[in-house]
Amino acid sequence: MPFSKLPLSSDVLSALPEDITSPKEIQTLAIPVIMSNKDLLALAQTGSGKTLAYGLALIERAKANRLATQAVILAPTRELAAQINTAISSISHQVDINTICLSGGIEKKTQIDELANKPEIVVATPGRLLELIREGSIELSDIHTVILDEVDRLLDMGFWGDIQTILERLPAQRQTAMFSATLHKDLENKVNKLLNQPTRVQAHASNSIVEQIEESLYLVNKGSKTNVLIRQIKQNDWQQVLVFIGAKDNADSLTKKLNKANISTAALHGNKSQIEREETLTQFKQKKVKVLIATDLLARGIHIDHLPIVINFELPPSPEVYVHRIGRTARAGKQGSAISLVCHAESDYLNAIRQFTRRELPLSQLEDFPVTDQPSTGESKRAPRDKKANRRTINKKSVKQFQGKKKP
Structure with missing residues (x-):
């Protein structure tokens, strides 16, 4: 389906980047639903x-309504919120629609001053948005659409209470849309309670991996x-x-070890300040740093143009996180x-x-790194007699009990 078949004006379509010539499947499925206010x-x-699937629809509706703040997009991390805002604003500014990003790590007064300009679209993390709502710093009366991006991560990170409070503060007559790449059935039942007779669209097999990603898994010693x-x-x-x-x-x-091996490396995680995180990510995107070691702060939504390789130094306990991690490559x-x-x-x-991805994912071994570790059998390495001796020691109450028996 060409863009011309979607309910988008020529002004919005002409603002698209030159490399976007036809809509993605999720855009053809989601844009008409959002435009119909369902x-x-x-x-x-x-x-x-996904970002433009809801972003283009919000821009089109804002252009038609010309109200003050009328749409809110919630994202689980500061990095994802900033990226969403950048992607949408690059198009919206060309049709005189303003956006703002509200997240922690940035001086709140600056954000309050920007809100005074009444941007049509707000991108925010739940904590900062709720803080501004409680202070009365943001006008909610004209909001008609709220988007929850990476909704499973929003709920997984403990934002459930904040999300419920935010939705309760928004006008009752509104549209709610939720987007994600992975969603457990029990979590889908939970999010459906926040929706009103929703339309469900799916642009891929559940929990699937992008075909353009070549996956390799190597069995190695932990110490290697x-x-x-x-x-x-x-x-x-x-x-x-x-x-x-x-x-x-x-x-x-690990960052120190790679730098010692003359590999330009930086780390990105939650203990870094917002300024440090932004600078580190910028350096990596500009290839001033060759290797970025990241915790799962980056596993959701961060787009790095033409990223060739993602490496799991450790597998994540959550299979959903695996899908999102490797999804940083082979984008678009x-x-x-x-x-x-x-x-x-x-x-x-x-x-x-x-099991989650329904893929075989066979393990290979590297010739230069033979595997000598043995899989755990689940049995304790301590002999049974040692366990009994330890229990006897714990149960001793006096010095005399630690003395051996006297010889006759």
Whole structure:
């Protein structure tokens, strides 16, 4: 379906970037629903064009209504909120529609001053938006549409109470639309309670991986992962590598090891200030830093043009997170690769990912890194007699009990 078949004006279509010539599937499915003012639950793979699926519709409606703040987009992280705002504003400003990004890490007074200009579209993280609502710093009476992007992550991060409070403060007569790439059935039942007879659209098989991603999984010793990572980066001469890891401290430690190996590396996680996070991400996008070690702060929604490779240094406990992590590559129809370094201790995580994605995901071994670790049998390495001895020691109450028996 060409853009001309969608309910969008020529002004909005002419504002599209030159490389966007035809709508993505999720855009053809979602735009007519939003334009018809119906509630919506939309599922689409990462990198499939979800932002413009709701962004173009909101711009078109704002252009027609010419009201003050009339649409709110909620995102789970500051980075995703900023990216959404950038993507939408690049088009909206060309048709005199203003947007604003409201999130933590930025001085609140600056945001309040910008709200005085009555931007038509607000992109926000739940915490900062709720704070401004409670202070009376944002006008809600004209809001007719609220979008929840990456809704499963919004709820998973503990925003459920904030989301409910925000929706209660918005006009009762409004449209609600929710977007995500993955959604468990029990969570879908939960979000449906916030929707009014929603239209459900799906642009892919549930929880699926983009076809353009080439996945490789290597079984390695846990203690060999750092050397494997260094060897892979140097052998392949990748100029831009996004590496995911579980813990903030581990991210910093791995960053130091790669820099020591003369690989330009930076870490990005929640302990960094907002300014540090923005600077680090900008340096990575501009290829001033070759490798970015990130916790799952970046697994949702961040778009990096032509990112060639994503590496899971550790598998995530959640299979949904795996889908979103590797979705940072092969965006907008481009090709990409995803490598996972898997040790025996992560077997349960891998099995959960296989079941969730319905993919075989076979493990290979690297010739230069033979696997010597043995899978856990689930049995304790301590002999039974040692356990009994330990319990006897714990149960002793006096010094005399620790003395051996006297010889006759």
